[in-house]
Amino acid sequence: MNILFIASEVESFAKTGGLADVAKSLPLALKRRGHDVRIVMPYYAAIPNREKAGHIGGFTLPTRPGHTDIPYQVREMTLDDVPVVLIEFPNYFDRASLYAENNNAYPDNGERFAFFSGACLQVAEKIGFRPDIVHCNDWHTALVPMLLKTRYANHSFFQSTRSVLTIHNGAFQGVFERNQLWALPEITDTYNEAIMQGHAYINFLKCGVLYADKINAVSPSYASELMTYLGGHGMAKNFQERSSDVRGIINGCDYADWDPKTDPLIPVNYDVQHLDDKVLCKHALQKRAGLPISDLPMFGMVCRLTEQKGLNLLLPILDKFLVHQLQVVIVGTGEPALQDRLTELMKAYPDRLAYLNAHDNALAHLVEAGSDFFLMPSLFEPCGLNQMYSLAYGTLPIIRAVGGLRDTVVDYDTQPRRATGFSFQEPEPLALLSTLRRALLFFLQEPCEYRRVQEQAMRTRYLWSDSVREYELMYQEALGVSNRR
Numbered sequence: 434m435n436i437l438f439i440a441s442e443v444e445s446f447a448k449t450g451g452l453a454d455v456a457k458s459l460p461l462a463l464k465r466r467g468h469d470v471r472i473v474m475p476y477y478a479a480i481p482n483r484e485k486a487g488h489i490g491g492f493t494l495p496t497r498p499g500h501t502d503i504p505y506q507v508r509e510m511t512l513d514d515v516p517v518v519l520i521e522f523p524n525y526f527d528r529a530s531l532y533a534e535n536n537n538a539y540p541d542n543g544e545r546f547a548f549f550s551g552a553c554l555q556v557a558e559k560i561g562f563r564p565d566i567v568h569c570n571d572w573h574t575a576l577v578p579m580l581l582k583t584r585y586a587n588h589s590f591f592q593s594t595r596s597v598l599t600i601h602n603g604a605f606q607g608v609f610e611r612n613q614l615w616a617l618p619e620i621t622d623t624y625n626e627a628i629m630q631g632h633a634y635i636n637f638l639k640c641g642v643l644y645a646d647k648i649n650a651v652s653p654s655y656a657s658e659l660m661t662y663l664g665g666h667g668m669a670k671n672f673q674e675r676s677s678d679v680r681g682i683i684n685g686c687d688y689a690d691w692d693p694k695t696d697p698l699i700p701v702n703y704d705v706q707h708l709d710d711k712v713l714c715k716h717a718l719q720k721r722a723g724l725p726i727s728d729l730p731m732f733g734m735v736c737r738l739t740e741q742k743g744l745n746l747l748l749p750i751l752d753k754f755l756v757h758q759l760q761v762v763i764v765g766t767g768e769p770a771l772q773d774r775l776t777e778l779m780k781a782y783p784d785r786l787a788y789l790n791a792h793d794n795a796l797a798h799l800v801e802a803g804s805d806f807f808l809m810p811s812l813f814e815p816c817g818l819n820q821m822y823s824l825a826y827g828t829l830p831i832i833r834a835v836g837g838l839r840d841t842v843v844d845y846d847t848q849p850r851r852a853t854g855f856s857f858q859e860p861e862p863l864a865l866l867s868t869l870r871r872a873l874l875f876f877l878q879e880p881c882e883y884r885r886v887q888e889q890a891m892r893t894r895y896l897w898s899d900s901v902r903e904y905e906l907m908y909q910e911a912l913g914v915s916n917r918r
């Protein structure tokens with residue numbers, strides 16, 4: 434199949450979170466299966482060595498009458514063997530960050546990604562790449578399925594093209610004033626209640642859910658949760674209406690980047706047979722984090738500092754947990770109030786808690802390798818990647834049993850034989866605290882059993898080669914549906 438894979442961030446080029454990891458691994462896995470894949474993303478200032486990108490051409494996106502058309506350039510780099518088509522428009526993409534600065538979203542994000550959505554399909558035609566599947570990801574690209582069914586409905590080039598929308602995070606929906614989206618007259622000039630939020634606002638994700646031929650969430654549990662009022666981020670009805678077209682496909686883990694045996698970013702490599710060497714990674718982590726070097730139990734956490742990641746469950750009980758003989762390292766950037774609270778706690782427990790306000794991939798690898806447990810008490814988690822990395826590194830995940838976390842980690846207390854970590858259900862700080870204490874006692878009192886669970890975790894595999902087959906099946910189902918909506 435010809436697959437046009439559209440994403441706002443791709444690991445190795447530009448990344449703020451897990452979407453980028455998937456937008457690298459999935460296209461590469463599709464390519465390995467023999468598909469012809471093109472990735473399309475913005476030509477951000479942050480892309481390393483972007484001046485080396487080849488120049489494909491310059492095109493102009495027609496916009497709403499009364500506004501100027503948008504002239505842009507198209508460049509190309511490669512990701513292994515996969516061409517990465519880069520849309521260049523400096524006004525929108527030559528910025529210090531991808532979507533926000535100082536935790537404030539750029540006010541023209543709607544305008545930027547409306548333009549990007551229009552340009553992606555125009556470029557496919559200009560470069561003569563006729564996609565069977567246009568694969569969109571999250572709100573940034575969720576207007577594309579609508580364009581295929583409106584602007585391009587009777588266009589011969591896209592006659593047999595079908596669209597798929599992957600939902601990596603349904604909490605971010607992209608809600609913008611309709612007037613801001615002048616780059617796409619289909620949006621600005623027609624009133625479509627189904628994709629509106631109030632009278633003046635368009636919800637990008639709703640639009641994608643309405644128009645995409647198939648939709649998938651990044652885990653089976655998250656797909657089910659999206660249909661519920663509690664887990665549907667206010668869009669349960671929209672997902673329910675498309676329930677026969679919604680799938681749940683678990684992400685794979687990229688073991689080329691995340692394998693303690695070969696990882697070049699950790700000080701000592703280890704595997705199941707050489708687990709004793711892992712403690713040297715702990716000592717390196719303690720040194721890097723400014724904690725005393727010791728063999729105390731180490732609890733790590735790496736994440737965007739947002740409510741989603743369960744900081745509001747952790748922060749109220751962290752001081753109670755820190756009275757025990759242990760260490761905690763938290764790495765993350767995000768909401769200033771959460772950063773401030775962590776900094777305060779670190780001052781109160783300087784030998785036990787290190788908070789590093791950083792976005793640092795090498796440090797994330799060191800936390801995975803140097804910790805005994807990894808914290809993911811998320812309120813919701815579409816899939817989660819860090820728990821998969823943790824399993825591979827023999828670092829037992831402590832999770833809230835929600836979304837993809839629940840699909841990938843087996844709780845010790847409920848299924849000891851198959852266990853790979855610890856989990857709790859209630860979104861309550863005390864439920865987290867008692868699980869943390871369970872894990873701590875387990876580590877201290879049952880070292881042999883801890884080692885057995887650790888080995889079991891390390892042997893667990895979530896392979897892209899498995900997930901990609903489910904994507905293929907969904908593509909085939911999409912190609913079987915007519916182009917009418």
Ligand SMILES: Nc1ncnc2c1ncn2[C@@H]1O[C@H](COP(=O)(O)OP(=O)(O)O[C@H]2O[C@H](CO)[C@@H](O)[C@H](O)[C@H]2O)[C@@H](O)[C@H]1O
Pocket residue numbers: 449450451452454455601602651684735736737764765766791792793794797814815816817818819837
């Ligand atoms: N401070 C920091 N320093 C270094 N690295 C950091 C970092 N903060 C985060 N990261 C890295 O960013 C990635 C985060 O991935 P996740 O899947 O855990 O979450 P995210 O919520 O961004 O992704 C969304 O999309 C993915 C992909 O589908 C879903 O798995 C997930 O549930 C959904 O919320 C990991 O590779 C992690 O190491």
